[in-house]
Amino acid sequence: MGLSHCRSSHNKKKDYKMVQVNDEDNMLLNLPSHIIIDILSRLSTKTLSRCRCVCKLWQKLLSEPEFSSFRILRPPTTSLMIHKNSDSSFNLVEFEDEPNYHDFYCVPGTKFEQPPKGLRQNCMSMFGSVEGLISFHEFGFQNPDTVYIWNPATQESIIIQSAGGVMEFPNVTSYGFGLSSKTGEYKVVRIYQEVLEENLLHVTRSDCHVYTLGSEGCWRYTGHAPFLYSCRANGVFLNGNLHWLIRDPDGKEFISCFDLDKESFQPFPAPPELDELNLASLELYQDCLSVCDNTSDFDIVIWAMKEYGVKKSWFKQFVIDKHPIDLVGQYYEVVRILKVFRDGEILLMWRDDLLISFNSKTNSLQRIDMNRFICAPDESDEERFPCIEAVNYASSFLSLRRFDVEMVENTFQI
Numbered sequence: 001m002g003l004s005h006c007r008s009s010h011n012k013k014k015d016y017k018m019v020q021v022n023d024e025d026n027m028l029l030n031l032p033s034h035i036i037i038d039i040l041s042r043l044s045t046k047t048l049s050r051c052r053c054v055c056k057l058w059q060k061l062l063s064e065p066e067f068s069s070f071r072i073l074r075p076p077t078t079s080l081m082i083h084k085n086s087d088s089s090f091n092l093v094e095f096e097d098e099p100n101y102h103d104f105y106c107v108p109g110t111k112f113e114q115p116p117k118g119l120r121q122n123c124m125s126m127f128g129s130v131e132g133l134i135s136f137h138e139f140g141f142q143n144p145d146t147v148y149i150w151n152p153a154t155q156e157s158i159i160i161q162s163a164g165g166v167m168e169f170p171n172v173t174s175y176g177f178g179l180s181s182k183t184g185e186y187k188v189v190r191i192y193q194e195v196l197e198e199n200l201l202h203v204t205r206s207d208c209h210v211y212t213l214g215s216e217g218c219w220r221y222t223g224h225a226p227f228l229y230s231c232r233a234n235g236v237f238l239n240g241n242l243h244w245l246i247r248d249p250d251g252k253e254f255i256s257c258f259d260l261d262k263e264s265f266q267p268f269p270a271p272p273e274l275d276e277l278n279l280a281s282l283e284l285y286q287d288c289l290s291v292c293d294n295t296s297d298f299d300i301v302i303w304a305m306k307e308y309g310v311k312k313s314w315f316k317q318f319v320i321d322k323h324p325i326d327l328v329g330q331y332y333e334v335v336r337i338l339k340v341f342r343d344g345e346i347l348l349m350w351r352d353d354l355l356i357s358f359n360s361k362t363n364s365l366q367r368i369d370m371n372r373f374i375c376a377p378d379e380s381d382e383e384r385f386p387c388i389e390a391v392n393y394a395s396s397f398l399s400l401r402r403f404d405v406e407m408v409e410n411t412f413q414i
Helices: 002-011 034-040 045-052 056-062 065-073 371-373
Strands: 081-082 087-097 101-106 124-130 135-139 147-151 156-160 172-179 186-196 199-212 218-223 234-239 240-245 253-259 264-268 282-287 290-293 300-306 316-320 335-340 345-350 354-359 364-368 388-393
Touching: 002 335, 034 056, 065 282, 124 172, 124 388, 147 186, 234 282, 240 282, 282 335, 282 345, 290 335, 354 371
Parallel strands: none
Antiparallel strands: 081 087, 081 388, 087 101, 124 135, 135 147, 147 156, 172 186, 186 199, 199 218, 234 240, 240 253, 253 264, 282 290, 290 300, 300 316, 335 345, 345 354, 354 364
């Protein structure tokens, strides 16, 4: 009924005349600030972006730390931020998740096309999203290994220069972005490794650096990273820690954990069969740490850690038969979990150009049209390019200007 009402109202717009209303006559503008914040915090990111232009009062309230905190307390909007590699643009994808019905759509009017200054096309990669802040880094070309922190809702970004090291093959970097559970500080963790070209498993240097937003404005060396990291992996943030799926010098895969409070590494219990994996990804499944494994020729296996940090709580959640979509065999691709719907259906991404949906109730698997997932209704077929990366995203109006020592730019446009 709400949708029908909205359409009806839209059709009748031409019957109304624009009437200028003074602030003192506008009841909404005269409400107490905390009530206005409560109302605004319930709106979508797109609507809030427009509300900033209504009046100076709303613009001020939307920039207040109180609003950001209030917004975060709301149940997060189920959405993904999609980076389309073909044109370096970003789109917001939202989900409808009702009992026995769900769908997804690219939100019109939320295509972010203008990258930060100096960023070139096809050379960026997202590595995390925390409370509405998206992190990504640039590689190759003009500004190698530069990190960007971006809030799409406020159209603000911070540029963090590289921590150093020669960024050329076969050297690799891996990143993580998280929030300290004790201090509330936002931190970027960077692992830089120099690797022998003739032996990619031989690491000659492995350094860890941490950057704290709003602190001293520089990277801090925290010591040797005691593992051989996979260049395909980024840190997964959960419970105040960052987690990586790693490979040790003997070729076995494990999980390492970086405590954002102590800024130190520690071992972390892995699924019992993890030492035999080579096509696994570390994911989140319903707020649990999980491993999605595509090593088998015939199945995709999803492990979930029911009790955080407890080795015995690892559970083989799903074993998904690959036969129904003719993907039998390894195909040497990593599979990621994008979305778990309330009715148990799971949206998976195979590599970066194939979407598949798994229904856990019927144990069925099907392909999903990638173009429908990444394209706004006003895009032409020529603009569609099924090659993407995605991060889970919950919008926030946390202003990056709260980080005093950072250089903040309004570089993105909605």
